[in-house]
Amino acid sequence: MPSSLNSRPQVQDGDALAAIDLGSNSFHMVLARHTLGQLRVVDRLRETVRMADGLDRAGGLSEPARQRALDCLARFGQRMRGVPRLHVRALATNTVRQLRDPHAFLKQAEAALGAPIEVVSGREEARLIYLGVAHAQPPKPGQLRLVIDIGGGSTEFIIGRGFDPVERESLQAGCIASTRRFFPNGRLSKKKWKDALTEISAEFQQFAGLYRALGWQEALGSSGTHKSIGEICAAMRLTKGAITAEALPQVRERLLQADSIDQIDLPGLSSDRRPIIAGGVLVLEAAFQALGLQKLLVSKAAMREGILYDMLGRGGGNDPRDASVAALTQRYGIDEAQAARVEGTAMRLCAQVADAWALDDDDANMLGWAARVHELGLVIAHSQYHLHGAYVLENSDIAGFSRQEQQVLAALVRTHRRGVPKNAFDALPDRLLLPARRKAALLRLAVLLHRAHDSDQIPRLELSASGNRLQLVVDRDWIATRPLLRADLLVEKEGMPGLGIEFQPMVA
Numbered sequence: 001m002p003s004s005l006n007s008r009p010q011v012q013d014g015d016a017l018a019a020i021d022l023g024s025n026s027f028h029m030v031l032a033r034h035t036l037g038q039l040r041v042v043d044r045l046r047e048t049v050r051m052a053d054g055l056d057r058a059g060g061l062s063e064p065a066r067q068r069a070l071d072c073l074a075r076f077g078q079r080m081r082g083v084p085r086l087h088v089r090a091l092a093t094n095t096v097r098q099l100r101d102p103h104a105f106l107k108q109a110e111a112a113l114g115a116p117i118e119v120v121s122g123r124e125e126a127r128l129i130y131l132g133v134a135h136a137q138p139p140k141p142g143q144l145r146l147v148i149d150i151g152g153g154s155t156e157f158i159i160g161r162g163f164d165p166v167e168r169e170s171l172q173a174g175c176i177a178s179t180r181r182f183f184p185n186g187r188l189s190k191k192k193w194k195d196a197l198t199e200i201s202a203e204f205q206q207f208a209g210l211y212r213a214l215g216w217q218e219a220l221g222s223s224g225t226h227k228s229i230g231e232i233c234a235a236m237r238l239t240k241g242a243i244t245a246e247a248l249p250q251v252r253e254r255l256l257q258a259d260s261i262d263q264i265d266l267p268g269l270s271s272d273r274r275p276i277i278a279g280g281v282l283v284l285e286a287a288f289q290a291l292g293l294q295k296l297l298v299s300k301a302a303m304r305e306g307i308l309y310d311m312l313g314r315g316g317g318n319d320p321r322d323a324s325v326a327a328l329t330q331r332y333g334i335d336e337a338q339a340a341r342v343e344g345t346a347m348r349l350c351a352q353v354a355d356a357w358a359l360d361d362d363d364a365n366m367l368g369w370a371a372r373v374h375e376l377g378l379v380i381a382h383s384q385y386h387l388h389g390a391y392v393l394e395n396s397d398i399a400g401f402s403r404q405e406q407q408v409l410a411a412l413v414r415t416h417r418r419g420v421p422k423n424a425f426d427a428l429p430d431r432l433l434l435p436a437r438r439k440a441a442l443l444r445l446a447v448l449l450h451r452a453h454d455s456d457q458i459p460r461l462e463l464s465a466s467g468n469r470l471q472l473v474v475d476r477d478w479i480a481t482r483p484l485l486r487a488d489l490l491v492e493k494e495g496m497p498g499l500g501i502e503f504q505p506m507v508a
Contacts, residue, residue, distance in 0.1 A: 157207065178280075
């Protein structure tokens with residue numbers, strides 16, 4: 001069901017877009033222009049930041065790593081000036097997911113970049129990686145393909161068909177993380193390698209059986225790690241750039257001729273990649289063993305290209321979040337007729353106060369999705385169902401949604417009824433707090449107005465907002481026949497202050 005307010009503006013011919021990938025090893029930015037229905041890349045920027053190198057076990061980030069990240073983002077921000085804010089999407093991955101206090105870092109990072117930064121889950125990262133690879137190297141119709149992306153902090157495994165992933169997995173085993181984990185003092189040995197390979201391979205077994213049963217006709221490696229290993233294979237004259245089950249052990253043996261990481265001498269290996277290549281080769285060898293791989297081609301694309309194509313979907317009537325919300329509706333047996341009534345009224349209310357409350361199209365979309373799934377928790381229990389629903393929404397892997405978007409969705413469902421706890425919005429960054437509270441107020445009113453689950457039209461519904469004051473006017477004759485609703489609206493005067501809003505219901 002479309003929202004009354006449109007989704008983010010459709011990407012038009014000639015529009016500029018920017019995708020920023022805050023990886024654990026490198027930060028990337030791709031600038032593109034939408035021309036004749038195609039994306040044409042106009043510039044690429046990449047900087048080795050190595051955020052994962054500055055991450056400690058308690059989730060702290062070293063000052064040098066933080067400063068490298070902020071300096072890089074400031075340079076990216078200068079390059080993308082002039083690109084409309086709604087055509088910029090910056091996503092952070094594993095290292096930021098691991099931070100003890102991500103809000104503190106993101107606040108500084110957003111100021112440096114000049115744009116919001118979202119954090120994505122490992123499986124959402126996997127979906128975007130697959131999307132980028134599929135567009136860069138279109139698969140054959142009906143063909144299953146495996147895509148592996150070894151990042152700095154995590155590795156993603158995806159089996160997909162066409163442009164859609166079928167299975168997605170993300171494990172905490174990236175090239176930087178594995179180098180630090182298994183060779184902390186920089187010393188290399190065959191025994192250390194064997195022990196590390198056994199440990200990582202065991203972690204891969206949790207999904208390897210399912211993947212091998214599904215099978216694939218083609219395997220692709222995305223990311224700088226695969227590109228580097230492919231170049232090493234070519235320089236050693238083992239392959240022409242692909243990575244094979246015969247070539248990879250020879251690369252490993254050549255690597256282990258060095259006693260320490262700083263002594264690694266592999267043909268075709270850049271000095272920039274040397275400090276982390278051991279972890280990358282280790283993870284890839286474990287993947288070859290666990291999945292029975294024979295050959296892996298190297299893809300030209302990665303998550304940043306996926307972000308660009310995802311933006312086209314969000315702005316062109318093919319928003320993956322719509323499909324995900326529809327899937328949640330089906331999976332949890334949500335009353336679709338009631339959800340539609342609540343959403344319609346929520347959109348009606350939102351349209352009336354959008355200007356006064358500075359709610360944009362993205363806010364309207366989020367409100368609409370929350371309305372569609374606000375009763376999700378009923379499948380668990382009626383008592384405290386808003387808590388059950390919020391927990392599911394915050395902790396599930398929901399394709400298309402960033403972590404912050406899921407937290408907003410969960411907060412709206414959590415606060416659509418009963419009292420509003422003081423910590424209801426604590427998970428949100430400061431920039432999202434005020435619009436989230438305002439959307440929560442609109443959802444609460446829409447739910448109250450349809451508490452009876454009847455299909456009667458509401459004859460008069462006038463909502464006005466001024467600052468944190470909200471006034472609702474309803475028809476006198478209509479409300480007179482609904483004493484429960486009248487009582488609920490009066491009680492809601494006590495509930496809204498929990499959102500920082502003064503509510504005044506009136507009849508006319």
